[in-house]
Amino acid sequence: MPSPLVPLSEATGWRRPAVCLGIMAAANALAFATWSALLNNFAIEGVAFTGREIGILQSLREVPGFLAFTAVFCLLFIREQKFAVLALLFMGLGTAATGYFPTTYGFYLTTIVMSVGFHYFETVNQSLSLQWLPKGNAPQIMGRLLAVGSFATIAAYGLIFVTWKWLELDFDLVYLVGGGTTIAMALAVWLIYPQYKEDVVQHKHLVLRSRYWLYYALTFMSGARRQIFIVFAGFMMVEKFGFSVPAITAMFLANAVFNLYIAPKVGTLIVKWGERRALICEYIGLIGVFVAYAFVQDPWIAASLYLIDHAFFAMAIAQKTYFQKIADPADIAPTAGVSFSINHIAAVGIPVVFGLIWLHSPAAVFLIGAAMAAVSLVLSMLIPHDPHEGNETVLKGMNGKLPAPAE
Template identity: 45%
Template sequence: MKEIRKNPMYPYLMVLVLSAMAGFQGWRTLLNNFAVEEATLSGFQIGVVQSLREVPGFLVFLVVFVLLLIREHKLAAISVLVMGLGIALVGFFPSFPGLIFTTVLMSIGFHYFETTNKSLTLQHFNTTQAPIVFAKLRSFGALTNILVGGLVWAVSDYLPYKYSFLFIGLCVVAAGIYTLAQNPIKKEPVAQHKKIILRKKYWLFYVLNLLGGARRQIFVVFAVFLLVERYQFTVKEIAILFVANNILSYFFNPIIAKWINKYGERKVLSLEYIGLFFIFLGYAYFQNRYYIAGLYLLDHLFFNFSIGISTYLQKIADPRDIAPSASAGFAINHIMAVVVPVMGGLLWMVDFRIPFVIGAGLSVVSLGFVQQIKTKAAAV
């Protein structure tokens, strides 16, 4: 850990990650209430806004062309700055078109930062360090989520939405400007290809990202909807679950990193998909709200195991392919962001169990593909 802290890229990414996490947590905490109370959006319009929020995820493969003009660590800082600007402007556009504009602007910054964050971590830390860095960033990000959620809760009755969004957004913008002025490059990494890279030898990485995108949407969209629609969880109960999720993430992410280093990606990801198989079936067939809440907490905990997909890429990729391959994987992951909510929503209308049973089936498929991972555990 001492070697990691000595690397200037570690505090650089930490500032950006905490800023991005704080901004996103504040934005999503306020958005739905603002959309209903100030912008008077209908349920359909909110759905459209949330769908369009995922569209920039498809565009991250274009990051390789942006890197022709600007260095990657600078792009990460600019992305956070753009994200903060989108958040700061929300309160000034209380309308359907206005929310589309600010949401897409915020999302462009968020998604471009997410892919550059992964890429920079894989380039500037070795195979033993990278899982630890990913875990530390996620752990402190979870702690930030708890603090921001509590802060928004405390001031929501006193501070108008416009100024809440403005304050959060400007803090994120300030972090982007600060990091933009820093130079965290201790040692020049291997020069990255400045073109779209899709290689046959990375096929398993692409497949795992595609399946991971489906898993993410079942968790984000349908698991929470199940809690609210069928088990009548209140806003405060959902908030408590969110806090519990972040507490678990804070403590368990470092453990997950140690497991990846000790046992390798194949075993860790296998554990995730075996667990998800039973969790998804539990969503479908358990009928006790407390069991379902427990499954949701486990689901979120397993969600953090996806670190293993990124570290798998690091071990198999040509060092020059890291940036374009990370952006390609992120874009592929987002294919499911459009397909799964729509198809799953239609199937939910037939029987709410169907999306979860399909999720259990996809877990088995994922488990099968994971067995193709041939990398070894890192030396520790």
């Protein structure tokens, strides 16, 4: 017999939804940190990848993100909260198995398994966060959740950095421990936490609304230029500057420590500034960072740019809370899947195409990224200072209609 659902308002202490989200955020970050910390070194040293293969790998990794809209159909058979835990289990499995398949196609396969779990979890996690967290302080709580993820990332990077040479670790053992820990945390959430009753029943079909067009456009551009950071910034550190596993891990560790400090402050800043100003700040900064990437010759400057680049991504909270303010509450779950698919339309093709560009001109890859950030900057200027249903953009003729009052 299924256990009774617990209303969000009645969950207190460690049973609060925010705490549950925090544990899942830590589990997600732990697996992804393990996978990403070793990615470029495993690709080059373990599987002898070039820019061509890493581009193919990253495109394959993004295919499940493109198919994230299918999450809404899974919700016909399983509750969102349970689906999030299942996705974490899949992610942990893919990460744990990576080191045991040190071939090109084996690496492709385990990456797809990990990615299916990662993208389904990110989709459902975004939906649950926007449903469970109050609009008034959602940016602050989401900033704290990012900090929790950063703490888990620090733990993973720190252990890899300290023990890699000291214990003469192999790729397969580190991947196994990282993925296995995520599996254990996911099972703990499944067994310990109650099932929460949503305040608004979510639509179980795809939702595409014309009044969300600006959110869709911002999401598309975000996915396009984010790929350049995810795929090629780290790859540049290994290929161009010769960073070893400890060096890459140290850079990621510094990045996570910085994010642990800055993410909660970014959330508070978004509450104070509003989504419009926060996103404008992000995209202006990203333009400068990408241009600098194109011409950097010093490894310390390159690592500093990586740190700054990742810090700006914390501002993406503003994109999510902008949607939270303009959305029909029942649209949150189906739109989360749709938005992830939109985010990954360009992401599926960019790694392969830009991997080929990389072979001829790495600088061109980053300059195109700067142009993408410039387009996002223009779009962010269309966000009103007070977004809400019926006031989605500053272009008054392109706003939606307010819902009719109840009888």
